[in-house]
Amino acid sequence: MSLPEGELAGGCNCRAVRYRLAPGMRLPPYACQCTDCQTRTGSAFSEHMLFAEQDITLEGPVKAGTMVQPSGAVSTIHGCEKCLARIYATNDRNPGFGSLRCGTLDDSAKLEIKAHFWVASKQPWIILSPEAKAHQTQPDTSQGWVAFLTGPE
Numbered sequence: 001m002s003l004p005e006g007e008l009a010g011g012c013n014c015r016a017v018r019y020r021l022a023p024g025m026r027l028p029p030y031a032c033q034c035t036d037c038q039t040r041t042g043s044a045f046s047e048h049m050l051f052a053e054q055d056i057t058l059e060g061p062v063k064a065g066t067m068v069q070p071s072g073a074v075s076t077i078h079g080c081e082k083c084l085a086r087i088y089a090t091n092d093r094n095p096g097f098g099s100l101r102c103g104t105l106d107d108s109a110k111l112e113i114k115a116h117f118w119v120a121s122k123q124p125w126i127i128l129s130p131e132a133k134a135h136q137t138q139p140d141t142s143q144g145w146v147a148f149l150t151g152p153e
């Protein structure tokens with residue numbers, strides 16, 4: 001089954017939760033190499049893409065969990081109640097937007113990472129291309145994020 005132009009689809013590991021992401025406001029996907037992402041994913045880094053929360057349609061048993069970040073911001077993770085795969089997160093400092101866990105996309109290999117954040121805590125065996133857009137930590141403001149992700153290579 002083919003998707004409408006610009007629409008993305010994905011889901012959890014056990015397929016109890018499926019989602020569609022309609023075309024809309026999205027920022028380019030990025031990799032985060034921070035130690036929090038390493039712990040939360042049990043992996044070396046995470047892949048995120050900011051989107052307008054109104055564009056996502058989920059089906060299945062979605063469960064939410066919250067975490068207070070060091071900044072005091074409350075992050076809410078939405079994932080599958082059965083297999084605990086995480087689909088996306090929201091943040092009370094950035095209402096109306098979600099951060100997709102890009103590896104849950106059916107065609108995740110088609111997404112091109114536009115930047116790497118928290119390269120200072122990157123695993124040493126990961127070698128970034130010299131052309132990769134890399135930030136030692138992360139921009140301080142939302143405007144800084146947008147500028148870094150959408151600015152010139």
Ligand SMILES: [Zn+2]
Pocket residue numbers: 012013014015016017080081082083084085
């Ligand atoms: Zn599941």
Ligand SMILES: [Zn+2]
Pocket residue numbers: 032033034035036037038046118
């Ligand atoms: Zn991170």
